[in-house]
Amino acid sequence: MRVPTHSLLSLALLLPASLFAADAQETARTVCAACHGIDGNSTEPATPKLAGMDQEYLMRQLKAFAAGRRHDDAMSAIIATVDSSDFAKLAAYYGLQRPAPGKVRDAQLAARGRTLFEDGNTDTGVPACAGCHQSDGKGNARFPRLAGQHQAYTLKQLADYKSGRRATDPLMTSVGKRLTADEAKALAEYVAGL
Ligand code: HEC
Numbered sequence: 001m002r003v004p005t006h007s008l009l010s011l012a013l014l015l016p017a018s019l020f021a022a023d024a025q026e027t028a029r030t031v032c033a034a035c036h037g038i039d040g041n042s043t044e045p046a047t048p049k050l051a052g053m054d055q056e057y058l059m060r061q062l063k064a065f066a067a068g069r070r071h072d073d074a075m076s077a078i079i080a081t082v083d084s085s086d087f088a089k090l091a092a093y094y095g096l097q098r099p100a101p102g103k104v105r106d107a108q109l110a111a112r113g114r115t116l117f118e119d120g121n122t123d124t125g126v127p128a129c130a131g132c133h134q135s136d137g138k139g140n141a142r143f144p145r146l147a148g149q150h151q152a153y154t155l156k157q158l159a160d161y162k163s164g165r166r167a168t169d170p171l172m173t174s175v176g177k178r179l180t181a182d183e184a185k186a187l188a189e190y191v192a193g194l
């Protein structure tokens with residue numbers, strides 16, 4: 001049976017906005033939750049927590065994966081199956097979730113990370129992370145939230161910026177290139193506890 005287009009259109013106009021959010025929740029539940037957790041608080045250390053991250057940042061990363069500007073075997077394969085018109089709704093869904101706190105395992109290492117985060121390293125030209133990511137690590141639309149993130153994920157991103165594997169932003173690439181492996185470890189430990 002053919003339904004006249006105009007009646008479908010008027011039906012769409014009558015649907016409450018909450019149904020569209022429910023839509024994204026469905027994709028989040030059936031597709032993304034396996035790795036990122038139902039509320040965006042992944043429990044797998046190599047998979048980022050998305051809860052509470054800025055929507056615009058999440059949207060940029062989804063587009064970067066879809067366009068091949070950022071690559072990860074798991075994430076790139078998944079994003080190819082998602083309609084790009086759903087990206088904004090997915091970003092909004094995760095942006096609204098409450099982020100679960102991370103866990104510091106080595107207080108001494110975290111203390112070293114704190115100094116670097118707040119002051120940088122003037123000898124090697126590492127800028128203070130706080131200058132962009134905010135002193136509480138909560139970030140904003142331009143500079144992503146780092147607070148509470150899994151150590152393993154943060155560490156991998158810093159290594160990927162350093163090696164050039166992740167080249168989604170020239171500012172962060174230049175920061176990554178200046179960090180030593182030890183500094184990156186201390187920073188990942190510190191931001192997990194923010
Ligand atoms: C099979 C596991 C898997 C599934 C399913 C998956 N992801 Fe991911 N996702 C990952 C991994 C692993 C990364 C980290 C990639 C890297 O190391 O750069 C990631 C990264 C991301 C990022 C970047 C976060 C940041 O902080 O930059 C976003 C956004 C994201 N995923 C959204 C989604 C959405 C939305 C879905 C569902 C449509 C989804 N993912 C499904 C594994 C998965």
Ligand code: HEC
Binds near residue numbers: 127
């Ligand atoms: C000049 C501004 C600036 C400074 C300083 C800066 N960052 Fe960033 N950072 C960014 C931007 C912009 C992004 C998003 C890049 C992108 O889209 O790939 C980012 C992304 C990141 C990410 C990836 C987050 C994710 O969810 O995938 C990590 C980790 C990170 N920064 C850590 C740090 C650390 C640690 C420092 C301090 C040593 C630092 N940044 C200093 C601008 C900055």
